[in-house]
Amino acid sequence: MSKKNKKHEPHEEHNDESWLLPYSDLMTLLLALFIVLYGMSTLDAKKFEELSQAFNAALTGGVSVLDQSTINGKTKNTPTKEQDNQNTSTLTAQNMTQLQKRNELRKQEEEDLEKLKKQLDQYIKQSGLTSQLATKLNQSQLLITISDNALFPSGSALVKPEASALAKALSGMLQKFPDYEILISGHTDNVPIDNDQFASNWDLSFARARNFMEILLQNNKLDPKMFSPIGYGEYHPVADNNTEVGRAKNRRVEISIIRKYQDPDSQVTITP
Template sequence: MAKHSKRHGNHEEHMDESWLIPYADLLTLLLALFIVLFASSKMDAKKFDQMVRSFDVALNGGIGVFNQPSPVPLDPSLPQQTLHMGKETDDKEKTEEEKKMEEAIRKETEDLKKLQQRMEDYIKANNLGDKLQTQLTDEGLLITILDNALFDSGKADLKPEARKLAAEMASMLVPHPKKVTVTGHTDNVPIHRAEFPSNWDLSVKRSVNFLKVLLENSNLDPSKFSATGMGEYHPVASNATPEGRAKNRRVEVAILRDLASPPKSSPPPATE
């Protein structure tokens, strides 16, 4: 009887341990989840998407919560980053938009270069190289005309040959319907005339008179043109010499760009 009781006691000590198998599987899945979450803070969305798809295929045939887009950004410095295939489409669309903008800017630059070449040909044909200059800038095409090519000293009425120059320039501007500014400049020598009490008045009157001759061409849109006077306050050379003062007495015609150059993208922040 005692032997039977001892055998029965030993049988009760060996409990059913089959529950350990699913428990161990659960712990393994949780460990894998924590590894994935930790790794996600150290990688970009594309690599993370590849990893979670591999886990899905290995664990449940590719159908699970990993297939759904994540509502939480991976990197706080990249708030727009999400884990779904639409992200790649957005990137492609953005790239296409950038390409279109770059192409439009390139075409506009080529048009301005053609206009500059036409102006350079006119300058060369009329021996005006010492009086007219052209420069292509980030803002557009700048044409600088020294005042002795346009006006007599201390006056604002255009010379006959200057009217011819303005008419020729106007015809060149017709195929390029852009905004145009005409700006008058003087040297710092005070002017004492009843018509022009100051260099401000002289610079404004000269720019307006040149603008009026440009707009005698009826094919130009006056709403795109403007005239200003800067007086003596924007010199390009020293007023201490006659040569410098001659360079400062000028009229600048600026054909402005319609498109601005895109800002340079800053490098992404470094991750630890």
């Protein structure tokens, strides 16, 4: 039988559909990404961190860059408002405690120095030294001023033998307050020194301060590291050097018991 002109039905071509698998995976990842991005604008930090961890575990099992992302301009380590308030409250409480403690210490210091001044004034009065010694309590120090003729011969830095009783009395009072820095300063008038022992009034004033300090420190209950001598010469007068009375006032030794808790605006002054 003849097969001429037999027609064959064309076979239908089958397209390659293997690309659908990565395409579907890509769409799934994009959908998950958009869900996370949406969540970033609506979830708080804690929920976002939980979602990020779950997303990482499901997809990669690793650490995602989402852990380094910011939420509303804040990293996951940024303190919350509640933590900020708590930290501020803690600092405020600490500052208040420190301020209260400092005020208590300042009050105790005031009582100590007032007590010492009272003892000194009583000793001065009982010893008949009101014309040679004086005390003054201010915002920086308790100042004890001693006239030079109560301690030294004219033009000399040798302490008079009768001044030893005064030094002993002072050291006995000072030993009850061992925590205070004590500055001993010597002062002269403006008349130039004229002897072979001292080259200037500076030398004389320093030698007087040092020698009187050494007598005070014969009391072994006093701590030498709390004492310092200094000489000011004629450069810190308290009276007019043009008169004999004024020059006599300027020739002096001052013992300054320095406050530890001073007012912020106060400064240590050596002269009253």
